[in-house]
Amino acid sequence: MKKFQFLFLFFFISIFLQSIECKSKSDLIKEGDELLSTNPNQAINTYNQAIKTDENDYYLYYKRSLAQLNLHKFRSFMSDISYSLSLNPTFSSGYFLRGRINLKLGRLDEAEADLKKSGMSAKTQLKSIKQAKKLITKYDKVLKSKPNEKTNEEKKKILDEILKLCPSFLKYLQERISISISTADLNSALFDLQTSLLTDRSDPKTHYLKGKVQGIINERQTAVESFKNCLKYDPDNKECKTEFFRTKKIMRKLEQVDRILEQNQYRKTIQLLTETIQLWDEQGRWSPESGAMMYQKRCRAYVGLSETDNALKDCESSLEIQDNYAEAWFWKGEAKIKAELWDEAINDFNKFQELDQNQSQRAQEAKRRAEIEKKKASRVNYYKVLEISEDATLPQIKRAYRTKAKKFHPDMVQGEENKKQAEKTFGKIAEAYEVLKDPEKRRKYDLGEDLLEQHNPFENFQNGGFTFNFGF
Incomplete structure (x- = not known):
């Protein structure tokens, strides 16, 4: 009986496999075309099956290149479309498509050659290539000129025009990301990073810039991962090595700071934070939130030691970096209590409460303490x-x-x-x-x-x- 069941199963599987193998090349192409826009990954699998039926059919590689393009797999696209053209050097549509994608990627000479070789009408694309080359020459002149206040603005304007013509030109995407970082335009930086990663996920500089942006928004752990990816694709990259180890060092120190500050080890906290702030300075102060937080914590430690001048100085430094940082306002108020500036302390606690509505009870308690200390100061101090x-x-x-x-x-x-x-x-x-x-x-x-x-x-x-x- 078991033998009969096994034979039946074997027969069923054989019939199923034969049904797959029996699909014609045209059937597979039709199936792949239906999947092309909705499920490009499955379309690639279907075109792979079609290629097995005829490995020398240029059209099958062209079809698979379209699916690769839908997935923004530009390297795979170029590999397939180029192989298709090697099998059929007279395939006009293939040259035209590769020319358009080369233009998008900023490969202007290759784009021009492909478009001309296609023999198809490409006036718009050829005009764009000419404009892009002029803009690149203009941009290079700005780079060589002496930097001033208007340099970034001028560079950004030219980059916008270049990337309008060549939206996946990686070099100039990265240039615009760097400018966005320097001007704190993080939304623009994140948008361009997404395009850059779709263009080439293995480019080390893109991962480096991604790590910089993550550091700015205080996502240190993900920044470390980005610097690690940069080193994965370029193990000798000095910038990535420096930022990778520096960021990890800052993370370790800040974890230690949180622990010892809760243990009221104020002097050691100040020492560690002074070292960490120095590292942050060396990084170009590219994470304002981190800087504000470190100055605030050092302010808190100075309050614990009743060193009010240093405490107030650090809380002011924190608020200069991030003036809506609620915790800095709270500890500034605590320092004002120590300095016997009770009315000013109450104002600071009011600002703290305004910025963080969830801390109303803490703010009220702090204001009561300030009022008590003010009242106590007006009478005999028995101590x-x-x-x-x-x-x-x-x-x-x-x-x-x-x-x-x-x-x-x-x-x-x-x-x-x-x-x-x-x-x-x-x-x-x-x-x-x-x-x-x-x-x-x-x-x-x-x-x-x-x-x-x-x-x-x-x-x-x-x-x-x-x-x-x-x-x-």
């Missing part, structure tokens, strides 16, 4: 009175109080005027201690509440007459 830090522990508070109380106790001072001054100073010391030794009062004081406005427990002392001891 300064006892000469302790704001994170002092209770034992440290007690020691500071004991030292100050002994020094400024009125009984230790001679003379009426000196005694009055000592009483006043001692009153502030005792007041500070009364608040800071009590966790709840200290918490409220740190939040900006005026605890002693309603009732001053030391008012009797201020009027004289008290009993004091150093018991705790």
